[in-house]
Amino acid sequence: xxxxxxxxxxxxxxxxxxxxxxxxxxxxxxxxxxxxxxxxxxxxxxxxxxxxxxxxxxxxxxxxxxxxxxxxxxxxxxxxxxxxxxxxxxxxxxxxxxxxxxxxxxxxxxxxxxxxxxxxxxxxxxxxxxxxxxxxxxxxxxxxxxxxxxxxxxxxxxxxxxxxxxxxxxxxxxxxxxxxxxxxxxxxxxxxxxxxxxxxxxxxxxxxxxxxxxxxxxxxxxxxxxxxxxxxxxxxxxxxxxxxxxxxxxxxxxxxxxxxxxxxxxxxxxxxxxxxxxxxxxxxxxxxxxxxxxxxxxxxxxxxxxxxxxxxxxxxxxxxxxxxxxxxxxxxxxxxxxxxxxxxxxxxxxxxxxxxxxxxxxxxxxxxxxxxxxxxxxxxxxxxxxxxxxxxxxxxxxxxxxxxxxxxxx
Numbered sequence: 001x002x003x004x005x006x007x008x009x010x011x012x013x014x015x016x017x018x019x020x021x022x023x024x025x026x027x028x029x030x031x032x033x034x035x036x037x038x039x040x041x042x043x044x045x046x047x048x049x050x051x052x053x054x055x056x057x058x059x060x061x062x063x064x065x066x067x068x069x070x071x072x073x074x075x076x077x078x079x080x081x082x083x084x085x086x087x088x089x090x091x092x093x094x095x096x097x098x099x100x101x102x103x104x105x106x107x108x109x110x111x112x113x114x115x116x117x118x119x120x121x122x123x124x125x126x127x128x129x130x131x132x133x134x135x136x137x138x139x140x141x142x143x144x145x146x147x148x149x150x151x152x153x154x155x156x157x158x159x160x161x162x163x164x165x166x167x168x169x170x171x172x173x174x175x176x177x178x179x180x181x182x183x184x185x186x187x188x189x190x191x192x193x194x195x196x197x198x199x200x201x202x203x204x205x206x207x208x209x210x211x212x213x214x215x216x217x218x219x220x221x222x223x224x225x226x227x228x229x230x231x232x233x234x235x236x237x238x239x240x241x242x243x244x245x246x247x248x249x250x251x252x253x254x255x256x257x258x259x260x261x262x263x264x265x266x267x268x269x270x271x272x273x274x275x276x277x278x279x280x281x282x283x284x285x286x287x288x289x290x291x292x293x294x295x296x297x298x299x300x301x302x303x304x305x306x307x308x309x310x311x312x313x314x315x316x317x318x319x320x321x322x323x324x325x326x327x328x329x330x331x332x333x334x335x336x337x338x339x340x341x342x343x344x345x346x347x348x349x350x351x352x353x354x355x356x357x358x359x360x361x362x363x364x365x366x367x368x369x370x371x372x373x374x375x376x377x378x379x380x381x382x383x384x385x386x387x388x389x390x391x392x393x394x395x396x397x398x399x400x401x402x403x404x405x406x407x408x409x410x
Contacts, residue, residue, distance in 0.1 A: 045313030083288035096397035116405035132282035168237025176363030200350035201399035
C-alpha cells in the first residue's frame with residue numbers, strides 16, 4: 001500500500017477540517033420571538049400549541065417573551081426599534097395606534113372564519129393586521145350552585161339581593177381592570193348598545209347621566225367588599241367563593257380559580273348578566289418585523305387546527321373561530337357557543353377599545369373610587385383625559401370598528 005507524502009497528508013488534514021463543520025453541525029434554525037402576557041395555565045396552554053407547531057416545523061424555533069407589563073414593554077421595544085417579531089396586543093386601541101405609527105405590519109392571514117366583532121377589529125378596510133387568537137365572554141356571573149340561589153339575569157334585579165360579591169382589583173400595571181369591565185357591563189345591560197358604543201369610542205362624556213349611573217350602581221353592589229379590594233388580586237378574591245366567604249363573582253371563566261372538574265359538573269356555574277348583549281374580549285396577535293417564519297407561525301395560530309387544540313388545553317380559552325366547536329369541558333363549550341349565537345349582540349370590552357392612555361386612566365379612577373373617592377370629580381377628570389388624549393385628537397386614529405355585532409353564520 002502506497003504511503004501518503006507529507007504534502008498529501010497536510011492536504012488531507014486541511015480538507016478534513018474544512019468538511020467537518022458541514023458534515024457534523026445541525027442546520028441553524030429560524031427564530032421567532034413573541035411577546036405574551038400569559039402565565040400559569042394560560043401560558044401552559046399556549047406553549048402546548050407552540051410545541052405542536054414546532055413538531056411540524058422543526059426548522060423554526062419559537063421563543064416566547066413573557067411579561068406582565070405588556071403595554072410598557074411593547075411600547076419601549078417599539079420606541080427602541082427592538083420589536084419582537086410577534087406580540088399579543090394590549091388592546092384593540094393599541095392595534096389602531098401601532099398601525100397608524102407604521103409599526104404593525106399587514107398579515108397574509110385568512111380570518112373569514114372568525115365571527116364579528118372579533119374579525120373586523122383586527123382589520124383596517126380589507127387588510128388584516130391582527131388575529132384574535134383567544135377570546136373571552138366577560139358578562140358572566142358565577143356562583144356555587146350548592147349554596148347560592150340562581151342569580152337573576154339583570155343588574156337591576158341583582159341590586160335588590162344581599163349577596164356578598166368577591167372583589168379583587170390588584171393586577172400590577174393594569175390594576176382596576178375587573179372594576180372597569182364590571183362598570184362597562186352594567187352600562188351595556190342597562191342603557192343598551194348605542195349608549196355603550198358612544199361612550200367606548202369617545203363620543204359620550206364620562207360625566208353623562210348613563211355613565212355616572214353605571215358607576216354608582218357598581219358602587220352599590222360592591223359596598224361591602226370594597227375596603228380591601230385595591231390590594232387583593234382578582235383570582236385570590238374569587239377563590240374566597242371556594243371557602244364560602246363570598247357568593248358571587250363577575251367575569252370571564254379563564255380568570256376564575258375553578259378546577260375544570262368543578263366547572264364541568266356544574267358545581268360552580270354562571271348566568272349571563274344580560275339576555276340581549278354581552279361584553280366580550282380577545283387577545284390579538286400582531287406582527288412587527290419582516291420575519292418570514294413569523295408569518296408561518298401566525299398563520300398556524302389562526303388556523304382552526306391550532307384553535308381547536310388550544311381550547312382543550314388548561315386555561316379555559318375560547319375561540320372566535322366559527323369552525324371550532326368541540327370543547328372537552330361542556331360548560332366552557334356552552335359559553336363559547338354564545339360567541340356564535342345570533343341571540344346576543346357581542347360588544348367588545350370598552351376599556352380594551354379605548355385609546356390606551358384613556359383606558360389606563362379608567363383603571364386608576366376605578367382604584368380611586370374603590371378607595372373612597374366620589375365619582376363626580378373622577379369622571380370630570382376622565383373627560384379631560386379623553387379630550388386631551390382620546391380619539392377626538394386631530395392626529396389620533398379613528399375608534400376601532402365594529403365595537404358591537406350580532407354573529408351570523410354567513
